[in-house]
Amino acid sequence: MIKKNIHILVIGVVALVIICGFIISSINSKRLVKYTKYTTAIVTSDWHHKNNTGVGVDYEYHVNGRSYEYTINLDLKKNEKYLLAYDSLKPSNCEILETYPLNQNIISPINGWNINELPIPVDSKTINDLILENN
Secondary structure, eight states, X not given: OXXXXXXXXXXXXXXXXXXXXXXXXXXXXXXXXXTEXXXXXXXOSOOEEEETTEEEEEEEEEETTEEEEEEEOSOOOTTOEEEEEEETXXXXXXXXXXXXXXXXXXXXXXXXXXXXXXXXXXXXHHHHHHHHHHO
């Protein structure tokens, strides 16, 4: 009986994992919108095919003295800076905002910016829409 229905069990487990992934992604997006702070992200590589970090470009950012490094599948240029939104309670939860490139001489504070402290004009609704759309 179990051998006969093993494919149903496997499909059920896969479906459960996918559903959990969507739920976690939704929770992270909502947290990011609720507890948003901003910092600079620096693109540290040219676009690359799949390697141990994935497909796209590598970028890094710093919050409270800690460095974070990720890969994103966007066509960005090495050494460019972009505005990055991060969850102030869980800084590894972030979204690079490629629509907001930054001047190279802009340096973010160690604990990031609040939206009213940003060195460039931004639209908070556009940022929230980008965060919710991309996650």
